[in-house]
Amino acid sequence: MAITSHLTADGSTLNIVIDGRFDFSAHQAFRAAYETLPDRPEHYCIDLEGTTYLDSSALGMLLLLRDHAGGDRADIEIVNCTDDVRKVLTISNFDQLFAIRPH
Numbered sequence: 127m128a129i130t131s132h133l134t135a136d137g138s139t140l141n142i143v144i145d146g147r148f149d150f151s152a153h154q155a156f157r158a159a160y161e162t163l164p165d166r167p168e169h170y171c172i173d174l175e176g177t178t179y180l181d182s183s184a185l186g187m188l189l190l191l192r193d194h195a196g197g198d199r200a201d202i203e204i205v206n207c208t209d210d211v212r213k214v215l216t217i218s219n220f221d222q223l224f225a226i227r228p229h
Contacts, residue, residue: 131159139169145176150183160191170195175206175229185218192223203227 129152131142142159144152160170170191174180192200203225207215215226 129155129159133163133167137165138167139171140167141171141173143173143176146178148174148177148180148184148187150181153183153187156187157190160194166195168201170200170202172202172204173206174204174208174211177208177211180211180214185214185220188220188224 128145129142130145131140133140140160140163142156144156148156172188172191188202188204192202195202204215204220205227207226207228209228212226212228215221215224220226
């Protein structure tokens with residue numbers, strides 16, 4: 127599991143890339159990716175292209191990010207989902223809370 131993140135040049139978007147398993151072992155790294163920023167970006171992009179697995183703790187981490195980013199006002203998109211990952215997100219009704227884009 128590896129989590130990398132970077133802000134766009136203008137600081138408006140935080141891109142977080144998750145490779146491998148997205149589970150409880152990623153908790154600290156995922157939170158650090160967005161909580162350590164001096165300013166809150168307007169937009170968050172979670173790239174799950176390399177994510178091979180996600181569980182309920184990953185869903186919880188996404189909800190914590192949503193709360194941190196402003197709850198109902200949060201602008202978060204989840205991109206590059208594999209079919210299996212998208213299925214978990216859809217079954218969990220996360221398509222109601224996040225913009226989800228497949229490959």
